[in-house]
Amino acid sequence: MTALQKKDVNPIAHLTPEDIELIGKELDEIRQGVVDSRGEADARYIRRVIDVHRKIELGSRAVLLASGFAPAWIVGTIGLSVAKILENMEIGHNILHGQWDWMRDPKIHSTTWEWDMASPAEQWKHSHNELHHTYTNVIGKDNDLGYGIMRVDEDQPWQPFHLGQPLWSFVNACFFEYGIAAYDLELGAVIAKKQTGDPEFRARAKAVLRKIGRQVRKDYVVHPLLSGPNFLSTLAANFTANIVRNLWSNSVILCGHFPEGVETFEKKSIDGETRGEWYLRQMLGSANISGSKAMHIMTGNLSHQIEHHLFPDLPSNRYAEIAPKIRDLFDRYGLNYHTAPLPQQVGSAWHKIIRLSLPNGWLELTNGRNLLPQLAVLYKMTTGGPKVRRTLQRKLTAGVRLTRAAAAA
Amino acid sequence: MTATAPRFPAARPALSGLRNRVMRLAELATTPLLPADYLDMVSPLRAGADLRGRIVAVHRETRDAATLVIRPGADWQRHVPGQWVRIGIDVDGVRMWRAYSLTSHLDRPDGCIAITVKAIPGGKVSNHLVHRTQPGTLVHLDQATGEFVLPSQAPAKVLFVTAGSGITPVIGILRNHGELADVVVVHSAPTADDVVFGTDLRELAAAGRIRLVEQHTDTAGMLDAAAIAELVPDLAERATWACGPVGMLEALEEHWSAAGIADRLFTERFRPTVLVAGEGGTVTFTENGTSIEADGATPILDAAEDAGVLMPSGCRMGICYGCVLPLREGAVRDLRNGEVTTAAPGDGVLIQTCVSAAAGACAIDH
Numbered sequence: 001m002t003a004l005q006k007k008d009v010n011p012i013a014h015l016t017p018e019d020i021e022l023i024g025k026e027l028d029e030i031r032q033g034v035v036d037s038r039g040e041a042d043a044r045y046i047r048r049v050i051d052v053h054r055k056i057e058l059g060s061r062a063v064l065l066a067s068g069f070a071p072a073w074i075v076g077t078i079g080l081s082v083a084k085i086l087e088n089m090e091i092g093h094n095i096l097h098g099q100w101d102w103m104r105d106p107k108i109h110s111t112t113w114e115w116d117m118a119s120p121a122e123q124w125k126h127s128h129n130e131l132h133h134t135y136t137n138v139i140g141k142d143n144d145l146g147y148g149i150m151r152v153d154e155d156q157p158w159q160p161f162h163l164g165q166p167l168w169s170f171v172n173a174c175f176f177e178y179g180i181a182a183y184d185l186e187l188g189a190v191i192a193k194k195q196t197g198d199p200e201f202r203a204r205a206k207a208v209l210r211k212i213g214r215q216v217r218k219d220y221v222v223h224p225l226l227s228g229p230n231f232l233s234t235l236a237a238n239f240t241a242n243i244v245r246n247l248w249s250n251s252v253i254l255c256g257h258f259p260e261g262v263e264t265f266e267k268k269s270i271d272g273e274t275r276g277e278w279y280l281r282q283m284l285g286s287a288n289i290s291g292s293k294a295m296h297i298m299t300g301n302l303s304h305q306i307e308h309h310l311f312p313d314l315p316s317n318r319y320a321e322i323a324p325k326i327r328d329l330f331d332r333y334g335l336n337y338h339t340a341p342l343p344q345q346v347g348s349a350w351h352k353i354i355r356l357s358l359p360n361g362w363l364e365l366t367n368g369r370n371l372l373p374q375l376a377v378l379y380k381m382t383t384g385g386p387k388v389r390r391t392l393q394r395k396l397t398a399g400v401r402l403t404r405a406a407a408a409a
Numbered sequence: 410m411t412a413t414a415p416r417f418p419a420a421r422p423a424l425s426g427l428r429n430r431v432m433r434l435a436e437l438a439t440t441p442l443l444p445a446d447y448l449d450m451v452s453p454l455r456a457g458a459d460l461r462g463r464i465v466a467v468h469r470e471t472r473d474a475a476t477l478v479i480r481p482g483a484d485w486q487r488h489v490p491g492q493w494v495r496i497g498i499d500v501d502g503v504r505m506w507r508a509y510s511l512t513s514h515l516d517r518p519d520g521c522i523a524i525t526v527k528a529i530p531g532g533k534v535s536n537h538l539v540h541r542t543q544p545g546t547l548v549h550l551d552q553a554t555g556e557f558v559l560p561s562q563a564p565a566k567v568l569f570v571t572a573g574s575g576i577t578p579v580i581g582i583l584r585n586h587g588e589l590a591d592v593v594v595v596h597s598a599p600t601a602d603d604v605v606f607g608t609d610l611r612e613l614a615a616a617g618r619i620r621l622v623e624q625h626t627d628t629a630g631m632l633d634a635a636a637i638a639e640l641v642p643d644l645a646e647r648a649t650w651a652c653g654p655v656g657m658l659e660a661l662e663e664h665w666s667a668a669g670i671a672d673r674l675f676t677e678r679f680r681p682t683v684l685v686a687g688e689g690g691t692v693t694f695t696e697n698g699t700s701i702e703a704d705g706a707t708p709i710l711d712a713a714e715d716a717g718v719l720m721p722s723g724c725r726m727g728i729c730y731g732c733v734l735p736l737r738e739g740a741v742r743d744l745r746n747g748e749v750t751t752a753a754p755g756d757g758v759l760i761q762t763c764v765s766a767a768a769g770a771c772a773i774d775h
Contacts, residue, residue, distance in 0.1 A: 043502030114441035
């Protein structure tokens with residue numbers, strides 16, 4: 001993807017500043033409509049989800065006491081995976097956004113909630129709510145773009161180590177909660193700047209390690225011990241449930257901002273950004289997942305990523321209700337409401353990860369017939385110096401232009 | 410007496426040592442949740458839980474007043490008649506806390522307590538409690554508190570002056586203090602039908618336990634202090650407890666002062682009077698990190714809640730001190746009397762956020 005401002009065809013060129021302010025006004029009204037009608041039914045909803053989660057978790061953990069018995073292992077592991085997904089997505093993520101603060105219930109409040117996740121709520125709220133949701137998809141500002149470990153934009157120069165990107169993206173997906181914890185700590189930047197001795201960083205790192213310690217002790221020591229002779233099979237079940245939850249939440253999050261066609265923005269484009277322009281950036285920088293009600297709940301309603309990014313603090317159960325109004329707004333202003341089923345969005349996001357792990361244009365130009373010479377080019381670019389890479393990249397770019405011109409003709 | 414000394418909600422009773430250890434052990438298996446989160450699903454009124462109660466019955470008293478019978482949690486401590494309790498209930502999904510006088514017999518065989526609520530026009534919580542609350546509803550409670558109570562040595566002659574729902578703490582006292590031999594109750598309400606506990610009061614009067622003076626203000630107008638003095642000639646010999654609107658209480662205080670018997674009058678205010686509006690300012694909550702712009706006429710509590718800050722709160726009238734927070738620095742104005750309180754870092758001055766407005770920039774530890 002290329003920052004929207006550098007594109008040949010700018011998808012918002014047809015909007016006047018007045019249009020953008022009108023979009024902002026309409027969105028403010030939609031938001032106010034939900035705020036004014038928040039009430040008992042919403043409160044009942046989140047309490048029910050929390051209640052269901054706790055019952056599924058208790059039930060699954062109880063079944064796993066007999067995890068040596070294969071059917072018990074399977075049922076318990078599925079149940080625990082579902083419980084952990086609910087807890088992280090529809091419950092934890094949304095409560096920590098303050099979506100339920102209006103209830104003034106100290107037990108369901110963004111300032112008191114803690115979740116089943118390696119990253120302590122306090123640190124996650126900072127990196128997610130304050131940074132990601134404010135600077136969504138702004139290159140160099142929103143660290144969620146590639147989590148600081150990936151090449152997410154054609155404008156980032158390709159380096160040979162990017163070839164490993166699909167592999168480490170997959171490893172990151174499996175252990176996503178630890179990746180998030182390291183990311184919330186800004187571990188990479190702190191190490192690069194040699195600031196690991198900083199007392200503030202040390203205090204935060206200690207909090208993360210304490211949290212991880214408690215989580216690991218619960219899933220890999222206490223519950224396995226409670227299972228007695230089934231120690232190892234319960235441990236394996238808990239490990240599996242954590243991996244399933246990690247893969248699921250990673251997939252959902254990839255779908256939110258990574259699919260092809262989701263826009264990114266240049267750093268300077270947000271200088272003096274108005275409320276309307278901020279809304280517009282959220283509209284273009286997010287993608288939805290279409291599907292059933294159960295799928296929406298399991299994604300924490302992040303399947304309504306567009307609605308969530310427009311109104312991060314509205315109760316998640318209301319996104320589905322406003323989605324048609326938002327879509328209508330997109331249509332009226334000639335904007336692309338990016339939505340597709342889960343497999344398609346996940347596929348699109350992974351395609352992009354693979355495409356950008358290779359030099360610009362390489363994947364597009366490669367087919368069954370020219371595979372060998374193309375691999376030779378890739379080998380030369382990987383082993384050669386910067387000069388070789390620049391020369392070969394120029395050839396690839398020219399090749400892409402030719403192919404596209406031929407296709408257009 | 411007016412409750413002026415800062416009082417904090419009674420501390421939760423300490424868990425027994427053994428229970429504490431078991432809970433901590435269980436937490437290893439439930440983290441990041443607490444064992445209590447699971448226990449609350451099946452037993453919200455158990456010993457050791459946050460104090461709650463379940464409404465078991467709602468009795469209509471008048472067209473706009475009702476008595477709610479509540480089964481309190483196991484850790485409820487016996488109250489003293491005349492005291493009030495803070496009750497937290499979800500109205501339209503939002504947790505609201507208010508204080509109401511306890512009106513029940515101490516020795517109810519079912520162990521329940523009762524509060525009596527008068528719906529005030531526009532009152533969110535009082536209308537919900539009177540008109541829409543169903544038996545079975547779970548509510549949140551604090552231990553009873555308040556100083557509108559009889560001394561341990563009950564005085565020989567007593568006068569109660571009440572108006573409207575001001576009768577509620579008095580009924581709590583009358584029901585539990587059968588030993589009071591000489592009691593006069595002067596009560597004002599718009600009409601005979603509006604007298605909360607009218608039947609009870611009239612029965613007590615018929616049985617000769619009290620002398621009842623009912624003033625129906627729609628037809629007979631308001632009673633002033635001089636009229637009360639006329640109705641109760643031996644007023645100076647009586648210990649007097651008064652509960653009702655601020656205007657009435659101030660008039661009584663003035664009269665009792667002038668008569669040199671101010672020490673014989675005990676009052677309980679139900680609402681603050683707003684006298685002065687300050688200039689407002691930015692209020693910063695140091696721990697929470699939120700900053701809000703508050704005007705000089707809005708209590709900091711309201712302004713903060715409107716901005717989504719979770720605030721401790723209680724009576725919202727400056728009497729229960731459930732909303733007290735440390736003012737780290739800055740200035741606030743007491744909306745009841747215009748008094749300005751300032752604090753410098755380290756002072757840790759405690760302010761009641763429900764009756765204090767910003768009088769310039771201030772930082773609050775919360």
